[in-house]
Amino acid sequence: MKIIFATGNAGKMKEIRQILNDVDATILSMKEAGIDIDIVEDGKSFEENALIKARAVANELKNIGEDNYVVFADDSGLEVDYMDKAPGIYSARFLGEDTSYTIKNNYIINKLEGVKKEDRTARFVCAIACVAGGAGKDTREFSCLGTIEGYIGYEEAGENGFGYDPIFMVDEYGCTTAQLSPEQKNAISHRGKALTTMKNILIENKVIA
Secondary structure, three states: OEEEEOOOOHHHHHHHHHHOOOOOOEEEEOOOOOOOOOOOOOOOOHHHHHHHHHHHHHHHHHHOOOOOEEEEEEEEEEEEHHHOOEEHHHHHHOOOOOOOHHHHHHHHHHHOOOOOHHHOEEEEEEEEEEEEEOOOOOOEEEEEEEEEEEEEOOOOOOOOOOOOHHHEEEOOOOEEOOOOOHHHHHHHOHHHHHHHHHHHHHHHOOOOO
């Protein structure tokens, strides 16, 4: 079985393969599956955007006559309470799509200058959507959500992970998610929780084994 993940983000694909390493399937990115489409993410929530992406890729597979497909998509981001939960669903596009995360991270740190720890609360949110179908099959859709609570640090720290990981502090470990090993991060992360939940949903519904 092939699972097509509707992303081109290499960091995400690395995490996804680590988290789903016990699933009997080949996990491919859109590019690896030969799918090159522009998807307009105009949903109002993480869940809506994840479903938009999964449906778009599933529709492309259906159009080319794929007789058995399982498409995953995620929409994830950082919510900073002091910033009214920004950047939220706009996390990837925050301050511009081509803006480096070093600039984005330092913008958030500067925004929270002088703010005490208890008011620096934040969370990573990840919505996972799945569309499964194929020729002559009913299309089935599933979605779920995973979160991890933390707070914004005072400077970037850590070389692991990607995106906002260097500024997201986790009290349990007393460090950023970029300072955790991949195994530690995947065990507690928003994406790890959401993917594990989705995996269990699909096993229960006999989509995957």
